[in-house]
Amino acid sequence: MIDVVVVTHGQVALTRRAVRSVKSCEAGIASITVVNTASNKNFELLNDSGLSVTVIDQPGNPGYGGAANVGVGRGVAPFILVANADIWAHKSSLNNLLGVL
Numbered sequence: 001m002i003d004v005v006v007v008t009h010g011q012v013a014l015t016r017r018a019v020r021s022v023k024s025c026e027a028g029i030a031s032i033t034v035v036n037t038a039s040n041k042n043f044e045l046l047n048d049s050g051l052s053v054t055v056i057d058q059p060g061n062p063g064y065g066g067a068a069n070v071g072v073g074r075g076v077a078p079f080i081l082v083a084n085a086d087i088w089a090h091k092s093s094l095n096n097l098l099g100v101l
Contacts (some may be wrong), residue, residue, distance in 0.1 A: 003032075004033070007085070009038045
């Protein structure tokens with residue numbers, strides 16, 4: 001099992017694509033958390049599109065590391081993938097990653 005944390009700064013379309021690509025992976029995903037460091041609230045649309053993610057707004061912009069730590073703190077799996085919103089995970093990529101960890 002793996003938790004996925006996507007850190008973004010207001011990039012709704014890229015984040016939606018990243019989350020969809022992660023959800024299409026064959027690996028067991030315990031949770032997907034999106035941490036948005038911009039002040040826009042459009043990320044509620046991620047759940048409206050059926051993606052079922054936890055969205056955390058951090059409008060004070062704590063930086064990439066700070067935002068990643070917020071998302072990591074929500075995880076429950078033994079492994080965590082922290083990524084930017086511009087990732088595009090291929091179907092077997094998380095299984096391949098877990099296979100070497």
